[in-house]
Amino acid sequence: MGNKMDRRKLVMLLGGLAGTGAAATLVARADQVAQPAPTSSLQKLPWPYKPIDPDAAAQRAFEGYYKSECMYGAFEAIVGPVAEQLGSPYKDFPFLMFKYGGGGVKGWATLCGALNGAAAAIQLLSPDPDPLVNALFEWYEHEPLPDVHPKGAKFVEIRSVAGSPLCHQSIANWTKVSHKHAYCPERSERCGALTASVARQVVILLNSQSAGKPVAFALPKQTQSCQSCHEKGGAVENIRTKMDCGGCHAPLMGKHPGIS
Template sequence: MHDDSIGRRGWIKLVGGAAGAGAALVVARQAGAAPPAAGKGMQAVPWPYAPLDPDATAERAFKGYLEGHCMYGAFDALAGQVADKLGAPYTSFPTRMFTYGAGGVAGWATLCGALNGAAAAFQLLSAKPEPLVDALFRQYEQAALPDWVPASAKFPNVKSVAGSPLCHASISAWCKASGKKAYSPERKERCGVLTASVARHAAIILNAQHAGKAFPVLEDKATAECASCHEKGGTLENTRAKMACGGCHFNLGTKHPAI
């Protein structure tokens, strides 16, 4: 029984405060860093980070893809592993919310879900997430992926260069390279393997940043040239973006985009 004069909200605050304090002690003891406090303190980022094994991250991402698709697979592989290492309050994070990113957000084929999930993890775990996003997204645009394959994969791996962070462009490029259909079982597995590759690279650069080491950010000279005219301070200044221009705007065989 309790004193009704305290009221329901008062008891929620008391219980929440006690639980948060206990969680804080656990995390501080395990991570050697100040954990997020209960209530408003949990809204602050970043939360403490624990370095991850890239290959274990990739394996978990592939498994996560099979459970909840690309965005969930990438986020769970990164933040989920930190939760396993550090415990509460990380373990209470609703990772299943990230299933919305499947197929470029509910099948809309916009931002690749693996990139979306990794970027969410960067925001949660890094004090400087933007350089990590830049490095990961540019690598996704320019590299031949997937570049890591789990032992449990059923089909031969076919690499392709997306030229864009968009799910639509990535899948179309892979279909052209593989000769397979977009709704084939081979494509479904490919996106799982791609999720694993993305999460693996995300772990590598997160680890590097955490250790104070440099990590590569690939250049895109063609896009930089476009930006000199179309971006902030340019003659036209009629767009704002970092993503490669050629993935959408250039006609085959021409040197300037059709707008």
């Protein structure tokens, strides 16, 4: 709107100076010159998405992890190629903001940064983000990961099941399986490869949705059983979650009513 008004003012100004024909030429030039970026397109969600290559995203995520950690690595590997296709203003997005999510947000070990960045990317690129985030988180909880071996990885990857979308459990379970320390280079590389696995899975999900295929998601039976009392409409109704209860409350599972 503002541009239209201003363009008209410029036409009038130039018209007064040098005649309509020359003015029109100049304005056309001025348009090329200025190319006022349609910045409001940034705000319109979802951004236009065309399928990208899952394996390329995985490699880019691994490299991004070493640049600015897990959340940045996952987000940039998914949204970066899309933004490059689309040009400005998309490519000018402040990707480095997502450094904050590294190590479950600044080493707090809350939500896995790869999942945090992935969920942000899905919200930005999907017309129906919820099923994709649900499917991704459930997959992350139960799949032996990392399931890729990026170029440049030095160690044989040791796969573990996180049992939870949280950084804390994901790393603690990996140390159990690997018998390695939480600050060793293998653990760092593992988180880079995990970031690659997550980015790859997100692209597979986005591409499926883009092709009109349904994305499946179901909570584990044990969690459904817990939720029948603790979640919405249950006798207790004291929680709101989709996390696998057994991931943290394993000691409760044997003695809790209704859990075999």
